[in-house]
Amino acid sequence: MKTDVKKIFGSNVFNDAVMKERLPKAAYKKMKATIEAGAELDPEVADIVAHEMKEWALEKGATHFTHWFQPLTGITAEKHDAFIDPQGDGTTLLRFSGKELIKGEPDASSFPSGGLRATFEARGYTAWDCTSPAFIKETPHSTILCIPTAFCSYKGEALDKKTPLLRSMQALDVQAIRILRLFGNKTAKHVTTSVGAEQEYFLVDKGNFLKRKDLIFTGRTLFGAMPPKGQEMDDHYFGVIPERVLGFMEKFNEELWKLGISAKTQHNEVAPAQHEIAPIYDQNNIATDHNQLVMETAQRVADELGLKCLLHEKPFAGINGSGKHNNWSMCTDEGENLLDPGETPHENMQFLLFLAAILRAVDEHADLLRLSASTPGNDHRLGANEAPPAIISVFLGEQLEDVVEQFVDNGEATSSLEGEEYISGVHSLPHFQKDATDRNRTSPFAFTGNKFEFRMVGSTQSIADPNTVLNTIVAEVLCDMADKLEAAEDLPMALHDMIKDTIAAHKRIIFNGNGYSDEWVAEAERRGLPNIKCMVDAVPALVKPEAVEIFEKHGVYTKAEMESRAEVMYETYSKTINIEALTMIDMAKKQIVPATIKYQTSLAESVNAIKAASSAVDTSVQEALMADISTNLKDMYAALAHLEEVAGKAEAMEEGAEQGHYYHDVVFAAMDELRKPADKLEMLVAKSAWPFPSYGDLIFEV
Ligand code: ADP
Ligand code: MG
Numbered sequence: 001m002k003t004d005v006k007k008i009f010g011s012n013v014f015n016d017a018v019m020k021e022r023l024p025k026a027a028y029k030k031m032k033a034t035i036e037a038g039a040e041l042d043p044e045v046a047d048i049v050a051h052e053m054k055e056w057a058l059e060k061g062a063t064h065f066t067h068w069f070q071p072l073t074g075i076t077a078e079k080h081d082a083f084i085d086p087q088g089d090g091t092t093l094l095r096f097s098g099k100e101l102i103k104g105e106p107d108a109s110s111f112p113s114g115g116l117r118a119t120f121e122a123r124g125y126t127a128w129d130c131t132s133p134a135f136i137k138e139t140p141h142s143t144i145l146c147i148p149t150a151f152c153s154y155k156g157e158a159l160d161k162k163t164p165l166l167r168s169m170q171a172l173d174v175q176a177i178r179i180l181r182l183f184g185n186k187t188a189k190h191v192t193t194s195v196g197a198e199q200e201y202f203l204v205d206k207g208n209f210l211k212r213k214d215l216i217f218t219g220r221t222l223f224g225a226m227p228p229k230g231q232e233m234d235d236h237y238f239g240v241i242p243e244r245v246l247g248f249m250e251k252f253n254e255e256l257w258k259l260g261i262s263a264k265t266q267h268n269e270v271a272p273a274q275h276e277i278a279p280i281y282d283q284n285n286i287a288t289d290h291n292q293l294v295m296e297t298a299q300r301v302a303d304e305l306g307l308k309c310l311l312h313e314k315p316f317a318g319i320n321g322s323g324k325h326n327n328w329s330m331c332t333d334e335g336e337n338l339l340d341p342g343e344t345p346h347e348n349m350q351f352l353l354f355l356a357a358i359l360r361a362v363d364e365h366a367d368l369l370r371l372s373a374s375t376p377g378n379d380h381r382l383g384a385n386e387a388p389p390a391i392i393s394v395f396l397g398e399q400l401e402d403v404v405e406q407f408v409d410n411g412e413a414t415s416s417l418e419g420e421e422y423i424s425g426v427h428s429l430p431h432f433q434k435d436a437t438d439r440n441r442t443s444p445f446a447f448t449g450n451k452f453e454f455r456m457v458g459s460t461q462s463i464a465d466p467n468t469v470l471n472t473i474v475a476e477v478l479c480d481m482a483d484k485l486e487a488a489e490d491l492p493m494a495l496h497d498m499i500k501d502t503i504a505a506h507k508r509i510i511f512n513g514n515g516y517s518d519e520w521v522a523e524a525e526r527r528g529l530p531n532i533k534c535m536v537d538a539v540p541a542l543v544k545p546e547a548v549e550i551f552e553k554h555g556v557y558t559k560a561e562m563e564s565r566a567e568v569m570y571e572t573y574s575k576t577i578n579i580e581a582l583t584m585i586d587m588a589k590k591q592i593v594p595a596t597i598k599y600q601t602s603l604a605e606s607v608n609a610i611k612a613a614s615s616a617v618d619t620s621v622q623e624a625l626m627a628d629i630s631t632n633l634k635d636m637y638a639a640l641a642h643l644e645e646v647a648g649k650a651e652a653m654e655e656g657a658e659q660g661h662y663y664h665d666v667v668f669a670a671m672d673e674l675r676k677p678a679d680k681l682e683m684l685v686a687k688s689a690w691p692f693p694s695y696g697d698l699i700f701e702v
Helices: 016-022 025-037 043-059 098-102 162-182 206-210 213-218 243-258 284-304 349-364 366-372 397-410 464-486 491-509 518-527 535-543 545-553 559-613 620-652 657-684 695-700
Strands: 064-068 080-082 084-086 092-094 124-128 135-139 142-153 191-205 263-268 274-279 307-310 324-332 445-447 452-454
Touching: 016 025, 016 043, 025 043, 043 098, 043 142, 098 124, 142 162, 162 191, 162 284, 162 324, 162 349, 162 464, 191 206, 191 284, 191 464, 191 695, 206 213, 206 307, 206 695, 213 559, 243 263, 243 274, 243 284, 274 284, 284 307, 284 464, 324 464, 349 366, 349 464, 349 491, 366 464, 366 535, 397 445, 397 491, 464 491, 464 545, 535 545, 535 559, 535 657, 545 559, 559 620, 559 657, 620 657
Parallel strands: 064 142
Antiparallel strands: 064 080, 084 092, 124 142, 135 142, 191 274, 191 307, 191 324, 263 274, 324 452, 445 452
């Protein structure tokens, strides 16, 4: 089957082209003004748009619409409503009004709110985000018109991830425009952030998946001995993609293209069974919606094809986990990328000012960035020897580092390094100009040509949080800079000094070396950079007074909204570890212990049978194996009892920071202790007797 990509691309999206074609000219114009300039939408236009949207959706086979939103669970939510409007004579019309398009009233009481809303105050509202186009979600069993929305409480507090993100985009827009005006740009109306999210995932066989309760309940393996082969041969990264996986990718791409998601790049990742997809970047909120759809679609398509897609940050101990590279830049409505250094960055004062602002923002608010990438799963990655360290630093690359150094050493920069010519030594190979800078794979925050790549983000996460933080901290620094520069008497001088002084004050955040090395951990400590090791340690950054002040100042979060998010994070952490602990207990008690005892019995029976048959035959191997198994079984049983005890204690504690820390320090540690003897047993017990598929089965049977 060959796909007509041009035909299907965006075919399920109520995009600009569709609106232009279907809406009356005047309505289209007003709609555009709302989307592009945030003009208020008049109710009449909303009615016209709703009607056309419905007609279009009906043509596509939709029967229902939903306000599609992103609560604090980090995934998406939808409640379907049919278009029907019964007429009282046994027939129905199909209707969809402007009011229904603009506002929804889902019951909010069962979504996490972190205390923002008492359960008896159930009312919540969803409000249409018309800057992200409506789309049709088509699955084998349903066709639903989805309207991207923001979700808030009766009192107007944001109960979702979308609202703060949109607010942060506005904040950055305002402040970046102020800076552009200082550089004489009088025409740009808006600055938006562009984001491209690279998504890593694993694919495993569905049959194997369904035999593992840990994967079913927690998304990661809680037991599992290392297979004889892992990723040590480096033969998976960019390797030939297996047929079955290619089949998945083909269908996956097709589904994404229909949704107007520009799925562009796909390849094998470092670990066996690990892959990556990257769409082309888009406006921040659209990229965020799209990433949610990427995750959801990957899971659905895999399931349809007898596979399971694991999005967890660390599905398997001992091999690489998954992350999400959040590529971020700022762009004007005139198409100027503010992070494009040009050929000679040392002369590009505007670029250098934005660069300096970002360095300062990242240095001053490293803890908030770290927080924004915190999930229970990401705790397994950050700081482990495969992912960016938990320490935030910025990689600039040789060319910019050189410019920065000139500023620090001489108070100005007078030259920029150029990319050299690529010479392979083979006449028939093309010669070309190399980039001025090599890549760095270990930096958590890397400049990559004309964008920054925030690489700490976890693979399960909504990218709303990291971008909300990024936009806000950069807006805050730009605001401070604009305040000072607008008051300056000699602007060129003030600009020059600001770049120089900012770079000098924040150069400690720049690190171009190997972020995985122990030396860096020591060096970062000398530099005074925070090294926040786990999610529960990261949460307090969100509610410290300086953070509250900034988020309130730029209208991104209220104090109550921030406190609620901190609470939700502690809760999420505790609940996650609790489910993991209970799953381990369940698997250990109901599967591993019985299977081991059964195998042990078969060994004993074998010994008895052999001895009965002939006293001359040596049974010492069986007996040694039995002894070995007994020792580990005993250790395991003790560890199991301990885990049950501490998990019970944790569950009885009051929700909050203390409980979160207890789960991390005590329960999580006890889980580790249970895993060790269990994994040893897996190596001692016959494969046919082990109660679930091994690591080898999971990662090499796709
Ligand atoms: P890699 O990280 O492997 O070098 P690419 O350079 O192809 O990959 O880009 C990765 C992601 O960054 C893609 O989603 C791409 O669209 C996105 N990207 C490219 N340019 C920008 C930009 N100016 N702003 C934001 N994202 C960008
Ligand atoms: Mg990348």
